[in-house]
Amino acid sequence: xxxFSTIFLFFTLANMSLPGTSSFIGExxxxxxxxxxxxxxxxxxxxxxxxxxxxxxxxxxxxxxxxFKPNFxxxxxxxxxxxxxxxx
Numbered sequence: 001x002x003x004f005s006t007i008f009l010f011f012t013l014a015n016m017s018l019p020g021t022s023s024f025i026g027e028x029x030x031x032x033x034x035x036x037x038x039x040x041x042x043x044x045x046x047x048x049x050x051x052x053x054x055x056x057x058x059x060x061x062x063x064x065x066x067x068f069k070p071n072f073x074x075x076x077x078x079x080x081x082x083x084x085x086x087x088x
Contacts, residue, residue, distance in 0.1 A: 005064045012060045016053040 014021040017028075027049065034042035 008064065009060060012056050015056050017049065 014023065017023045031042055031046060031049075034045055
């Protein structure tokens with residue numbers, strides 16, 4: 001399942017607001033303004049972002065390389081051209 005895991009990694013990193021993804025600028029600007037107004041609230045918000053990133057990495061690890069069961073894995077195949085979704 002290398003294609004699925006690569007796509008899932010990309011969306012997990014985007015969920016963590018990694019620089020270069022769409023949500024990074026928004027969260028960065030919110031934290032900058034929050035630190036200017038109230039540092040305690042901004043610290044709690046930053047802690048929430050860190051915990052969210054830790055959970056995202058835990059989720060990715062659990063989904064991609066969780067409990068390995070060879071008999072279960074053999075029943076499924078990786079993504080193919082038909083599983084991309086509807087084509088316009």
